[in-house]
Amino acid sequence: MAIIQAIWEVIDQPLVIFGVINGLLVTASLLVYAERKVSAWIQERNGPDRVGPRGLLQPFADVFKLLFKEDIVPTQANGFIHSLAPTLMVVIAMSTAAVIPWARTPAGDPLVIADIGVGLLLILAMTSISVYGVTLAGWSSNSKYSLLGGLRSSAQMISYELAMGAAAISVVLMAQSLDLFVIVENQNHELLGPFAWNWFRNPVGFIVFAVCALAETNRAPFDLPEAEQELVGGYHTEYSGMKFGMFFLAEYVNLWVAGLVVSTLFFGGYLLPWDPFFASILPPVLLTILQVLFFLAKVAFCAFCFIWIRWTLPRFKYNQLMNLGWKYLLPISIANILVIALGVALFHALGWA
Secondary structure, three states: OHHHHHHHHHHHHHHHHHHHHHHHHHHHHHHHHHHHHHHHHHOOOOOOOOOOHHHOOHHHHHHHHHHOOOOOOOOOOOHHHHHHHHHHHHHHHHHHHHHOOOOEOOOOOEOOOOOOOOHHHHHHHHHHHOHHHHHHHHHHOOOHHHHHHHHHHHHHHHHHHHHHHHHHHHHHHHHOOOOHHHHHHOOOOOOOHHHHOHHHHOHHHHHHHHHHHHHHOOOOOOOHHHOHHHHOOHHHOOOOHHHHHHHHHHHHHHHHHHHHHHHHHHOOOOOOOOHHHHHHHOOHHHHHHHHHHHHHHHHHHHHHHHHHHHOOOOOOOHHHHHHHHHHHHHHHHHHHHHHHHHHHHHHHHHOOO
């Protein structure tokens, strides 16, 4: 047993890294398929059903198509930055998942790539710098449509980043930590179960954070940076081949990562409903496996909701987009911080915390 434990301590980190990276790549492909099927269901169509059984291989056919398409760089474009922008988008999107705890190991530690203690701060920082990829793509293409798309994206992400950060601060106040593992365990309650998760204890913060997370992915109804009717293709108008495919990959990785973060902060992360009860009756290894699977189910539910919203709501006008972020979400999230802070102080004063 000691030998197995020693071997596991050596290989666990590489296995987690390999699983998360490849899982994100495969999940992005499956999300493309899921989006097509969900949109077809909403519009009473069949969706993709030609490539593979029930169209399951359609995303992989799309990848092969993009691989063999010509990679065109506009004559007056900045070639280096034109190539750097899509790479930056993918790297930032995938790096964000490094601090997400996927389960509690049998030893009681988080199953995570990088346990840095300030995981939530890193996530907010990475989402803030992701705007550089979009802006650089728009500027380097030497196209007015691409540039306008990049500028729109900068304004949108800055506007909603503030409200999202304020909503995250309310969660930090409740958990008294920036460590995502501590935030998840703070939602663990033997009697209340799922009603101890932050969606119930902090509903205003949950709604604000979910709306802002959707806006950060640049998807409808917040897809102003790539509005086809106004900007042709937005910031990736001048992209083709695999570079365009990398933007596509980054979009769906961001969609999945948004679900990861929302689930971690507000749906108890990897926790099972009434997790202490299951921890008392299940073997530790089986509990860890169930936590990973349950976490993936929560994230899949969030991704489904994001896809559903995209195919249900029309796009905002630009003034509506800015008004929602600055006039409504930001003041509400700041007021929510004050309410949560007063509630936490009261609980500590009464000895209930």
